[in-house]
Amino acid sequence: MQDFTRAAVGFARVLRGAGIGVPTDRVAWFAKSLGILGVESRESVYICAKATLISRPEDFAVLNICFDLWWLLHRADSFEMAADELKVAIEVDSADDEPLPDSEELWEEFQPDLTMRLKFSGAEVLASKDFAKCTVAELEEAAKAMDRIALVVPRRHTTRMVSSRSRKGPIDIRKTAKEAISHHGEPVRVRHRNHGERPRRIVLLCDISGSMDPYARAMIRFLHSAVIGGIRVEAFTFSTSLTRITRELDWKDPDVALSRAGQAVKDWSGGTRIGEALLEFNERFGIRGMARGAVVVIMSDGWDRGEPELVSREMARLRRVAQRIIWVNPLKHTPGYAPLARGMSAALPYVSDFVEGHSLRSLVQLAEVIAK
Amino acid sequence: MSFSSINNKPFGVTSPAELQAKLADYEYLADETLSTTIFLSLALARPLFLEGEAGVGKTEVAKALSRWLGTELIRLQCYEGIDVSQALYEWDYSKQLLHLRAAETTTGAGGHPSIEALEHELYGERFLLKRPILTALSAPSGRPPVLLIDELDRADDEFEAFLLEVLSEYSVTIPELGQIRAAVPPIVVITSNRTRDVHDALKRRCLYCWVEHPTFEREVEIVNLRAPQVGVTLARQVAAMVEGLRTMGLFKPPGVAETIDWAQSLAILGVMELNDRLVEETLGSVLKYKEDSERVRSSSISDLVRSAVKRATEG
Numbered sequence: 230m231q232d233f234t235r236a237a238v239g240f241a242r243v244l245r246g247a248g249i250g251v252p253t254d255r256v257a258w259f260a261k262s263l264g265i266l267g268v269e270s271r272e273s274v275y276i277c278a279k280a281t282l283i284s285r286p287e288d289f290a291v292l293n294i295c296f297d298l299w300w301l302l303h304r305a306d307s308f309e310m311a312a313d314e315l316k317v318a319i320e321v322d323s324a325d326d327e328p329l330p331d332s333e334e335l336w337e338e339f340q341p342d343l344t345m346r347l348k349f350s351g352a353e354v355l356a357s358k359d360f361a362k363c364t365v366a367e368l369e370e371a372a373k374a375m376d377r378i379a380l381v382v383p384r385r386h387t388t389r390m391v392s393s394r395s396r397k398g399p400i401d402i403r404k405t406a407k408e409a410i411s412h413h414g415e416p417v418r419v420r421h422r423n424h425g426e427r428p429r430r431i432v433l434l435c436d437i438s439g440s441m442d443p444y445a446r447a448m449i450r451f452l453h454s455a456v457i458g459g460i461r462v463e464a465f466t467f468s469t470s471l472t473r474i475t476r477e478l479d480w481k482d483p484d485v486a487l488s489r490a491g492q493a494v495k496d497w498s499g500g501t502r503i504g505e506a507l508l509e510f511n512e513r514f515g516i517r518g519m520a521r522g523a524v525v526v527i528m529s530d531g532w533d534r535g536e537p538e539l540v541s542r543e544m545a546r547l548r549r550v551a552q553r554i555i556w557v558n559p560l561k562h563t564p565g566y567a568p569l570a571r572g573m574s575a576a577l578p579y580v581s582d583f584v585e586g587h588s589l590r591s592l593v594q595l596a597e598v599i600a601k
Numbered sequence: 602m603s604f605s606s607i608n609n610k611p612f613g614v615t616s617p618a619e620l621q622a623k624l625a626d627y628e629y630l631a632d633e634t635l636s637t638t639i640f641l642s643l644a645l646a647r648p649l650f651l652e653g654e655a656g657v658g659k660t661e662v663a664k665a666l667s668r669w670l671g672t673e674l675i676r677l678q679c680y681e682g683i684d685v686s687q688a689l690y691e692w693d694y695s696k697q698l699l700h701l702r703a704a705e706t707t708t709g710a711g712g713h714p715s716i717e718a719l720e721h722e723l724y725g726e727r728f729l730l731k732r733p734i735l736t737a738l739s740a741p742s743g744r745p746p747v748l749l750i751d752e753l754d755r756a757d758d759e760f761e762a763f764l765l766e767v768l769s770e771y772s773v774t775i776p777e778l779g780q781i782r783a784a785v786p787p788i789v790v791i792t793s794n795r796t797r798d799v800h801d802a803l804k805r806r807c808l809y810c811w812v813e814h815p816t817f818e819r820e821v822e823i824v825n826l827r828a829p830q831v832g833v834t835l836a837r838q839v840a841a842m843v844e845g846l847r848t849m850g851l852f853k854p855p856g857v858a859e860t861i862d863w864a865q866s867l868a869i870l871g872v873m874e875l876n877d878r879l880v881e882e883t884l885g886s887v888l889k890y891k892e893d894s895e896r897v898r899s900s901s902i903s904d905l906v907r908s909a910v911k912r913a914t915e916g
Binding site: 254262266273289379417418 | 607609616617633634637638640641642644645647650652694695698796797798801804805807808809810811852890892895896
C-alpha cells in the first residue's frame with residue numbers, strides 16, 4: 230500500500246488555513262483511506278476527504294473550495310509532493326452577494342506569494358450580521374436558524390416533596406413499602422423523596438415602536454420560535470398599548486403565525502410608551518401571577534416618549550415579583566453606546582441582565598442567559 | 602491491543618462499488634458518497650456517523666448491513682434522559698435476592714458452605730442484565746454484530762460523554778466484573794436528525810456522512826425495489842410528486858418511507874396513474890402536519906400533479 234501521509238497532511242494544512250479544525254488522528258484516517266481507495270479518481274479522493282476530515286455540513290462549502298484548489302495544484306505534480314506552501318485565507322466579505330468564483334478562475338488569480346484569498350459569505354457571517362442590515366433572504370435564513378435555538382427553561386424547586394429516582398433525600402416510606410410487598414417484604418429498592426421541580430415561566434415583551442422597526446421582524450420571529458418550542462412562554466408586543474400574542478403565535482407555520490400576530494397587533498411602528506405598557510402588563514397580567522417567579526425578557530431600545538418616573542416605578546414593581554428581568558437592546562453592540570435614552574436609564578437599575586440582540590449570535594447568547 | 606489495523610477487504614468486498622451492489626442485494630440503494638463512507642468505516646473499523654433529515658434512510662443503513670453480514674442488529678434507541686443503566690447493564694436485584702433465599706433454604710440456617718463463594722456468585726454473569734452496548738461488546742468472536750445508536754441528538758450531553766469512552770476503546774469497565782473488551786469491535790452506526798449539534802469530540806471519532814434525500818431516479822429505483830407491486834408509471838409519478846413537495850419548504854418534508862407508503866397505498870387502491878382527486882384524498886400518507894396539508898392544498902394541487910406527471914414522463 231502506498232503511503233499518502235504527506236499528501237493528507239498537506240491537504241489538512243490547507244483546511245486548517247481556511248479555518249476548519251482537523252485533528253491529527255483524522256488526518257491519519259484520510260491517509261489510510263487514500264491508501265485503500267487510491268488517488269486515481271477525483272470523486273473518490275473527494276469523498277474520502279469529506280468522510281474523514283469534516284463533521285458538519287456547514288463546512289462542506291469551504292471543503293469544496295479547498296479541495297478544488299488542492300486538486301488543481303496537484304494534478305500536474307506527483308501526489309507525493311507536500312502542499313505546505315499553499316495557504317488559503319478565507320476572507321469574510323458579507324457585503325457582496327456575488328457567487329463564489331469557480332476554481333478555474335481562482336487558478337488564474339493565483340498570487341505568486343501562494344496565498345489565496347477567497348471571499349466567503351456563509352453561515353458564519355450571517356451569525357454576527359446585524360438584523361437591520363440583513364436582506365429579506367438573509368432574514369429568512371436567520372429565521373430558520375432561530376428555530377434551532379433551543380430555549381432551555383430554568384427550573385425552580387417546589388416546596389412539595391415528590392418521589393424521585395435520585396438516591397439522595399429522605400426515604401419515601403410509603404413507596405418503598407409498597408414495592409417491598411411484591412418482593413415478599415424485602416425492600417429491594419429504597420425510594421427517596423425530593424423537592425419537585427417546575428419549569429419557570431418565560432415572559433417575552435417585545436417593543437414594536439417605530440424606532441425598533443429594523444429589528445421587529447426578527448424579534449417577532451424569535452418570539453414565534455420560543456412559543457412553538459413547547460415550553461411555558463408568554464409573548465407580548467407593545468408600543469402605545471400592550472397586546473398579548475401568545476395564542477396568535479402558537480401555530481407551527483411561521484408565515485401563518487406571523488400574519489395572525491400582525492392582525493392582532495394594532496399599533497405597529499407606533500410611538501413608545503414603555504412605562505404605560507409596563508403598567509398595563511403589571512396590572513392585567515404580571516402582578517396577578519404571570520410574572521411571579523418568571524424570567525421576564527424585555528426587548529427594546531429604550532427610547533421612550535412617556536414619563537421616566539413611570540418606567541422606574543413599574544420596573545420596580547415588576548422586579549419585586551419576577552425572578553429576573555433581562556433587557557435585550559439591539560443597539561447595545563454599537564461602539565460607544567451608552568444607555569442614555571431616558572426610558573433605558575430609568576429601567577436599568579432594575580435589570581438583572583443587559584444583553585445585545587441585534588444578531589443571530591447574540592440571540593443564542595440570550596438563550597444562554599435565559600437558561601442561567 | 603488496538604483496533605487501528607486496516608482491512609483492505611472488509612468482509613470480502615474490495616471496493617465501494619462492490620459494497621453498493623451488495624447492499625442493493627439486501628434492498629438498500631446507497632449513493633456513491635454513502636457507500637464509500639460505509640466502505641471506509643468498515644475498512645478502518647471506525648464508527649459511522651450519519652446525519653440528515655428525518656426519513657432519508659439513515660437507520661436502514663444499519664439494518665441492511667446486518668442483513669448482508671447475517672449478524673445481529675443491536676439497536677439502542679436514544680431518548681431524553683437515557684442513562685448508563687439502560688444502555689450498558691443493570692444488576693437483576695430481584696433475581697439476586699431470590700438466589701440468596703434459595704441458598705438459605707437449601708443449606709439450612711447457619712450452615713453456609715462459604716459466604717464469600719455465595720457473594721461471588723451474586724455478581725456473576727447470570728445476574729447481569731445486558732443492555733444493548735454491553736451485548737454488542739460481549740458478542741463472541743466471528744462476524745461482528747451491528748450496533749445501531751439511533752437518534753443520538755435526543756440523548757443528553759452526559760450520555761455522549763459516556764459513548765465517547767465506549768467508542769474509542771470498545772471496552773467498558775463493570776466494577777464487580779472488571780473490564781470487558783470486545784473480541785471483535787462491533788460495526789457502529791450512529792444516526793442523528795440534527796435537532797441539536799452532537800459534540801465535536803464524539804463526531805471526530807467517527808466517519809461522517811450527511812445523508813441527502815435521494816435523487817429522483819434513485820427514489821424511483823427504491824420504490825420499485827421496496828414496493829414491487831407498484832406499477833412503473835405510478836412509481837415515477839409518486840417520486841416526482843414527492844420531489845416537488847420537498848421543494849415547497851414544508852414543515853416536515855416527506856421522507857423515503859413516506860414515498861414508499863404512499864406508492865403502496867395507491868397501489869392497494871388499484872391506481873395506475875395519479876390524478877388530482879386521488880392526491881387530494883391520499884395526501885395524508887405523505888404529509889403528517891395539518892399546516893403542511895393546508896399549505897399544499899392552498900397552492901394548487903392540480904398544478905403539482907401536472908408538473909409531476911410531466912417530470913415522470915421526461916425521465
